Amino acid sequence: GAGVSQSPSNKVTEKGKDVELRCDPISGHTALYWYRQSLGQGLEFLIYFQGNSAPDKSGLPSDRFSAERTGGSVSTLTIQRTQQEDSAVYLCASSLSGTGGYEQYFGPGTRLTVT
Amino acid sequence: EDQVTQSPEALRLQEGESSSLNCSYTVSGLRGLFWYRQDPGKGPEFLFTLYSAGEEKEKERLKATLTKKESFLHITAPKPEDSATYLCAVRGGSNYKLTFGKGTLLTVNP
Numbered sequence: 001g002a003g004v005s006q007s008p009s010n011k012v013t014e015k016g017k018d019v020e021l022r023c024d025p026i027s028g029h030t031a032l033y034w035y036r037q038s039l040g041q042g043l044e045f046l047i048y049f050q051g052n053s054a055p056d057k058s059g060l061p062s063d064r065f066s067a068e069r070t071g072g073s074v075s076t077l078t079i080q081r082t083q084q085e086d087s088a089v090y091l092c093a094s095s096l097s098g099t100g101g102y103e104q105y106f107g108p109g110t111r112l113t114v115t
Numbered sequence: 116e117d118q119v120t121q122s123p124e125a126l127r128l129q130e131g132e133s134s135s136l137n138c139s140y141t142v143s144g145l146r147g148l149f150w151y152r153q154d155p156g157k158g159p160e161f162l163f164t165l166y167s168a169g170e171e172k173e174k175e176r177l178k179a180t181l182t183k184k185e186s187f188l189h190i191t192a193p194k195p196e197d198s199a200t201y202l203c204a205v206r207g208g209s210n211y212k213l214t215f216g217k218g219t220l221l222t223v224n225p
Contacts, residue, residue: 004158033212042119043159043202045212056211091158098211103149106158 002026004107006092012113013082021077021110025094032075033095033104034059034067038088046090049075050098082114117142117207121216128193128223136188136201136219144208148186150179151202153218159202193223 005024013019025032034046045059049069060066064083069075079086089111093104120139128134140148147166151159163172165181172179176197178189188201200220204213 031211035213040217042217043204043213043215045214048211050211059212093158100146103147103161103164104213105161106151108156108158 004092004094004105006090006107006110008110009108010111010113012115015084015114016081018078018080019082019112021079021090021112023075023077023092023094023107025073025075025092026105029094029096029105030072031095031098031102031104032069033093034075034077035091035093035106036088037091037109043091046077048098055098079112082112084114087112087114117205117210117214119203119205119214119216121201121203121219123219124217125220126222128190128221130194130223130225131192133189133191133193135190136203136221138186138188138203138216139184140186140203140205141184142205142207142214146206146208146210148181149204149206149213150186150188151204153200153202162201190221193221195223195225197221198223 007022032049035043048056051072064080067077089109091109093106095102095104118141122137150162153159163179168183200218202218204215
């Protein structure tokens, strides 16, 4: 079946501009996660959705970062007033549920470059 | 706070030369230890989940094992196509997120 998809695959933006990153999870997966992967760093958790609610936003680095999920499916991660330190690969993952030890399946990522 | 340390950072093998990758972890109430493979420019690909000490799982040339403090990913007779970064992650009892190590970059030369 179809895996997790993300768009765009690459995004180059100027410092100070806003960007939106999109994630389509695997059909039927109620849990959705955003992570960030920077050069030399491990994957860093950003936010978790169960359905349309976000019980854990603890990884969002600043109030410039926000995310929403609609219809229990598609999610959008928005970064306002982008800074150079926001340059990274943003990865989305989904799992059957947020509870239990279900594995998370990742999308291909969006590579964000802030110039 | 959950912590994961992977070693070595990089490993270079000759085709057919078996070896192991290590993942040491500290977690409160393990809900799962996960191994992923990541190829350049791609997202992590799920390999295994281990839930309790003593558990083992196998897939082709890969075998993952788990103790109370660490996990090993054993690679038997590797091929060049096994070259990738291997990531280990844990999920603790009160968390929904995965905490990842920085990975081991495996290169298998023909």
